[in-house]
Amino acid sequence: MLGVFSSSIVTPPDELVAAGSRTPSPKITAEALVNRFIKIDSSAVSIQINDHVQLAYTHMDESASLPRSFAVKDEIFCLFEGSLDNLGSLRQQYGLAKSANEVVLMIEAYKALRDRAPYPPSHVVGHLQGNFAFIVFDKSTSTMFVATDQFGKVPLYWGITADGYVAFANDANLLKGACGKSLASFPQGCFFSTTVGELRSYENPKNKITAVPATEEEIWGAKFMVLNLFLYNNSRYEKDSSCMGYWALKN
Numbered sequence: 001m002l003g004v005f006s007s008s009i010v011t012p013p014d015e016l017v018a019a020g021s022r023t024p025s026p027k028i029t030a031e032a033l034v035n036r037f038i039k040i041d042s043s044a045v046s047i048q049i050n051d052h053v054q055l056a057y058t059h060m061d062e063s064a065s066l067p068r069s070f071a072v073k074d075e076i077f078c079l080f081e082g083s084l085d086n087l088g089s090l091r092q093q094y095g096l097a098k099s100a101n102e103v104v105l106m107i108e109a110y111k112a113l114r115d116r117a118p119y120p121p122s123h124v125v126g127h128l129q130g131n132f133a134f135i136v137f138d139k140s141t142s143t144m145f146v147a148t149d150q151f152g153k154v155p156l157y158w159g160i161t162a163d164g165y166v167a168f169a170n171d172a173n174l175l176k177g178a179c180g181k182s183l184a185s186f187p188q189g190c191f192f193s194t195t196v197g198e199l200r201s202y203e204n205p206k207n208k209i210t211a212v213p214a215t216e217e218e219i220w221g222a223k224f225m226v227l228n229l230f231l232y233n234n235s236r237y238e239k240d241s242s243c244m245g246y247w248a249l250k251n
Contacts, residue, residue: 003053003168004034005144013158019182019183019211022213024180027178027182032178034054036178037056038056041060043058045057053144055077071104076111078135081170084102110145113145133149143195147192159180160182181220209224209225
């Protein structure tokens with residue numbers, strides 16, 4: 001799946017901008033990226049929502065246990081990949097029919113987040129149990145909401161195209177060709193919302209998220225890490241290279 005958003009919707013993260021500046025590399029425009037995605041599979045579906053947002057998906061190489069789906073309702077567009085273990089109980093919570101699948105549920109969950117303020121985004125995503133990644137765009141408010149599960153079973157990556165669009169995809173190689181080193185793996189157990197305005201952990205909402213430069217050999221330009229504040233504030237600990245953000249005890 002693929003979602004591209006202009007800077008009028010999403011401000012490109014400083015960490016990804018810096019990563020691209022450290023190691024300049026070839027990039028292509030958002031339009032060229034979408035065209036490349038469509039050419040990979042002739043059955044791919046592309047949805048141009050407005051001048052600033054485009055979504056696309058394909059069922060090529062799809063896992064039977066982690067299907068991809070798309071839905072739109074009340075100007076809320078959603079791409080969802082994966083499956084939820086607690087789908088049944090969530091249907092009841094949101095008053096949905098037994099036939100409602102994950103993508104329909106996610107739209108209803110987002111509507112609850114939008115309309116029942118104050119309702120923390122971390123609560124919405126934190127109630128999802130399973131393996132998933134999703135992209136939501138609300139055309140009525142020009143709001144974007146993206147998240148992945150806590151185990152990273154469904155990969156998601158993000159980067160910045162040549163014309164400054166922020167792109168999300170489940171294919172790292174697709175984005176590498178479009179974003180160069182302005183590319184990173186989207187950290188597991190986290191969400192990004194234009195309403196909140198930053199990347200946050202829904203497992204540990206109070207923990208900080210930072211990015212460190214990746215090595216030249218890596219496909220990424222940066223690695224995002226969720227920091228353990230207790231260890232971060234303890235001088236006896238030092239940062240580990242893991243993108244999970246664990247910290248190691250100093251010798």
